[in-house]
Amino acid sequence: MKPRRRRRWARLAKRVASHVILIGACAFALFPIYFIVVTSLSTLPIAGITAHVLVPSPSTITTASYGTVLYHLSPNFLTLLTNSLIFSGSSAAIGLALAAFTGFALSKFNFPGRRTFVYFILLISLFPGVLLVIPFYFMFSSLGLIDTYLGLIIPYSAGAVVFSGILVKNYMDSIPDDIEEAALVDGLSRTQAFFRVLIPLCYPVLGLAAFLAFIGPYTDFALAHVFITSNNLWTLALGIYNINSTDQGAQNYGLVTAFAVVMSLPIVVFYMVFQRYIIGGLTLGAVRG
Amino acid sequence: MTGITLQNISKRFKTETAVDDVSLAIQDGEFVVILGASGSGKSTILRIIAGLEVQTSGHVYIGDMLVDDYEPRDRNLAMVFQSYALYPHLSAYENIAFGLRVRRVPREDDPERLRRFSRDEIDTKVRSAGQMLGIGGMLEKRPAELSGGQRQRVALARAIVRDPEAFLLDEPLSNLDAKIRSNARIELKRLHARLRQTFVFVTHDQTEAMTLGDRLAILNHGRLLQCDSPDRVLSHPANQYVASFVGSPEMVFLEGNVEPAGTGYTFVKEPVRIPVRGVPRMGPVTVGVRPWDVRVERSSSPSAVPARVTGVERLGSSDQLFLELGAPSSPTVAPTLPPLPVRAVVRSYDFNVGDGVFVSFDADRALFFDAEGARLDSMSVATRLL
Ligand SMILES: Nc1ncnc2c1ncn2[C@@H]1O[C@H](COP(=O)(O)OP(=O)(O)OP(=O)(O)O)[C@@H](O)[C@H]1O
Ligand SMILES: [Mg+2]
Numbered sequence: 001m002k003p004r005r006r007r008r009w010a011r012l013a014k015r016v017a018s019h020v021i022l023i024g025a026c027a028f029a030l031f032p033i034y035f036i037v038v039t040s041l042s043t044l045p046i047a048g049i050t051a052h053v054l055v056p057s058p059s060t061i062t063t064a065s066y067g068t069v070l071y072h073l074s075p076n077f078l079t080l081l082t083n084s085l086i087f088s089g090s091s092a093a094i095g096l097a098l099a100a101f102t103g104f105a106l107s108k109f110n111f112p113g114r115r116t117f118v119y120f121i122l123l124i125s126l127f128p129g130v131l132l133v134i135p136f137y138f139m140f141s142s143l144g145l146i147d148t149y150l151g152l153i154i155p156y157s158a159g160a161v162v163f164s165g166i167l168v169k170n171y172m173d174s175i176p177d178d179i180e181e182a183a184l185v186d187g188l189s190r191t192q193a194f195f196r197v198l199i200p201l202c203y204p205v206l207g208l209a210a211f212l213a214f215i216g217p218y219t220d221f222a223l224a225h226v227f228i229t230s231n232n233l234w235t236l237a238l239g240i241y242n243i244n245s246t247d248q249g250a251q252n253y254g255l256v257t258a259f260a261v262v263m264s265l266p267i268v269v270f271y272m273v274f275q276r277y278i279i280g281g282l283t284l285g286a287v288r289g
Numbered sequence: 290m291t292g293i294t295l296q297n298i299s300k301r302f303k304t305e306t307a308v309d310d311v312s313l314a315i316q317d318g319e320f321v322v323i324l325g326a327s328g329s330g331k332s333t334i335l336r337i338i339a340g341l342e343v344q345t346s347g348h349v350y351i352g353d354m355l356v357d358d359y360e361p362r363d364r365n366l367a368m369v370f371q372s373y374a375l376y377p378h379l380s381a382y383e384n385i386a387f388g389l390r391v392r393r394v395p396r397e398d399d400p401e402r403l404r405r406f407s408r409d410e411i412d413t414k415v416r417s418a419g420q421m422l423g424i425g426g427m428l429e430k431r432p433a434e435l436s437g438g439q440r441q442r443v444a445l446a447r448a449i450v451r452d453p454e455a456f457l458l459d460e461p462l463s464n465l466d467a468k469i470r471s472n473a474r475i476e477l478k479r480l481h482a483r484l485r486q487t488f489v490f491v492t493h494d495q496t497e498a499m500t501l502g503d504r505l506a507i508l509n510h511g512r513l514l515q516c517d518s519p520d521r522v523l524s525h526p527a528n529q530y531v532a533s534f535v536g537s538p539e540m541v542f543l544e545g546n547v548e549p550a551g552t553g554y555t556f557v558k559e560p561v562r563i564p565v566r567g568v569p570r571m572g573p574v575t576v577g578v579r580p581w582d583v584r585v586e587r588s589s590s591p592s593a594v595p596a597r598v599t600g601v602e603r604l605g606s607s608d609q610l611f612l613e614l615g616a617p618s619s620p621t622v623a624p625t626l627p628p629l630p631v632r633a634v635v636r637s638y639d640f641n642v643g644d645g646v647f648v649s650f651d652a653d654r655a656l657f658f659d660a661e662g663a664r665l666d667s668m669s670v671a672t673r674l675l
Contacts, residue, residue, distance in 0.1 A: 176372060176374065178370045178372050178374035179374045179375075179376060179377070181339075181341050181361075181368075181370070181374065182368065182370060182374035182375075182376070182447075183376070183387070184340075184341065184360075184361040184362060185339055185340075185341070185361050185362070185366060185367065185368045186362075186387055186388035186391070186447070186451070187362045187365075187388050187391050187392050187451070188362060188391055189360070189362060192391060196391075197376055200378045201376075201377065201378055
């Protein structure tokens with residue numbers, strides 16, 4: 001009787017402890033987001049950590065900053081959003097398509113130098129992208145690609161292929177060869193088997209890869225800042241940076257944070273839609289290394 | 290419906306030879322079982338027939354068509370994998386229909402042109418295959434929602450609907466538990482009788498091979514040792530390896546010598562003596578006897594050797610006895626020789642551990658092998674004649 005009761009207490013204590021820890025971690029992770037949201041709703045021109053900001057009352061809440069962000073920026077918010085979606089969307093699409101083929105080749109084909117190639121790609125992905133900005137600039141300007149859509153889409157998709165290619169490869173490694181071979185015996189060509197069997201089986205990892213390939217360009221500042229000069233090609237990341245240089249934006253944290261909130265909405269929506277796949281991809285990737 | 294011919298097929302992976310010069314003619318409608326231990330190259334042969342693996346040398350014919358350069362999809366064979374390899378993202382129905390959806394067949398009105406199967410045709414075929422295998426009620430389920438036995442049927446149904454030239458099956462029963470397995474075996478045999486198509490079935494289970502095959506092709510280290518009917522393989526094994534691999538419980542082997550004795554010759558392995566006739570090979574020889582050809586009796590008879598029962602394994606309908614020949618039938622007598630272990634299969638519950646018995650061999654059925662394991666055809670046992 002006694003040991004059992006003791007065990008029950010131990011289990012309860014463990015549960016409480018794990019909840020406390022998890023709630024703490026959650027609060028830690030969510031606080032900045034909360035802070036950004038309340039700041040964006042405050043009237044203060046300069047935010048400070050005051051009770052006034054942290055615990056807003058209905059009388060101090062205002063959506064004025066959102067109005068300014070959405071209607072009174074130049075170039076206007078819709079242009080920035082459109083540009084960002086063009087850059088991120090096409091980079092994600094191109095990067096994802098190439099990553100699927102890369103993963104397929106690296107996982108299911110035996111060719112000389114395959115291992116070396118995989119290590120090479122892993123090595124490349126260790127370099128921070130910022131290092132490449134200057135060489136890319138010279139390369140792309142000699143090709144006349146500076147300040148064009150294509151000029152950014154190319155490096156963005158290339159970045160996505162490097163990372164997602166390996167991701168897809170690892171996932172495809174976990175799909176038994178039998179299944180593809182069954183399709184070949186069933187009368188499919190290798191290409192048909194790829195599109196009709198392997199790709200559907202890879203949806204989880206492709207969802208994750210698409211998400212990552214989308215977020216990268218969406219939040220990129222370094223490359224866009226160097227490559228884009230015309231206002232009409234500005235992305236959201238460049239827009240938020242330039243709020244500071246406008247008259248009404250100088251030091252106005254309400255504006256900056258409101259911008260940040262609106263900017264994050266598409267990602268939240270994206271995540272909600274693909275959540276099922278993304279989580280599947282993350283855990284599978286984690287388990288299989 | 291077509292036969293399959295393998296002509297001097299070899300397959301080398303980097304350093305090791307998985308298949309070594311195998312020639313095999315499988316007749317139209319025949320059920321051939323490829324039997325061998327793990328790693329003997331069974332799957333490799335099947336994969337070469339299917340076109341999933343390319344042989345290093347040799348030729349494969351389907352019917353009289355040389356198919357060496359054919360892609361798997363152009364060979365029109367069906368394969369059932371050990372893992373079943375069902376498409377996890379598709380329902381059982383879609384798994385079965387999958388091959389039909391991509392397949393093109395000649396048009397009735399104009400055989401020069403190809404067409405796809407219509408929806409209705411596919412539906413009819415899938416449902417009748419499902420019916421035949423008793424999975425009609427679970428066609429909407431995904432593979433993950435099916436039991437092992439049901440998955441195996443889906444895999445079979447997927448093979449059947451395509452009406453292939455031949456069926457290739459790679460240990461399709463090995464993932465089933467013992468009870469379902471013997472049922473599945475019977476069903477498979479029935480299916481073959483009904484379809485009258487060529488089946489090539491791979492297994493390492495000799496019981497399975499014996500019950501299923503019209504002929505067994507026995508492999509060891511990539512070499513084809515023998516291809517014969519189950520009876521023939523059992524009674525006339527090509528060599529000692531086949532003799533020991535086929536038949537359960539395993540054959541009993543005695544390593545001894547052939548010596549001149551009087552006017553004839555005798556195989557000697559103390560305390561066993563077996564008279565030999567034919568063209569004897571002098572020197573070291575191995576005699577093989579099926580355990581059910583080892584006679585165990587309570588009372589002594591001429592040529593019987595005293596022995597003691599050291600172990601009993603209940604096989605169900607019979608018992609396997611572990612015996613020590615030469616062990617004195619009474620514990621008080623001191624042994625003169627190290628005891629010789631032998632096994633025998635007898636009626637259940639006739640003997641118990643510790644019993645003193647007398648053992649003799651049904652010498653008509655004994656087989657002789659030389660030191661390399663090759664069977665000595667010209668030698669046989671001189672029974673009671675001498
Ligand atoms: N792709 C491959 N690369 C290298 N060696 C291989 C490959 N496939 C098979 N082998 C080798 O060839 C030999 C025969 O393999 P195979 O799979 O045909 O054996 P098996 O008789 O089917 O065995 P099991 O009963 O275990 O399935 C083995 O030694 C195996 O290691
Ligand atoms: Mg195998």
